[in-house]
Amino acid sequence: MKKYLLALFLVFSLFSLTACGNDERPEDDEGIEDVEEEDEIGDGEINDE
Structure with missing residues (x-):
């Protein structure tokens, strides 16, 4: 019954x-909408540190 x-x-x-x-x-x-990440400078390059 439990099963x-x-x-x-x-x-x-x-x-x-x-x-x-x-x-x-x-x-x-x-x-x-496509969402793009930007780095702190705003040039669109992502810094993976």
Whole structure:
């Protein structure tokens, strides 16, 4: 009986994770923006120290 309850809980958890995503497509003027990192000087080169 515990196995059935555990399986039911896992199925419900996976369903809630996959079903509650944001599936709406962005509108035309709401495109995804590219984010670029810049260093402190602002020249666009990233210093990996």
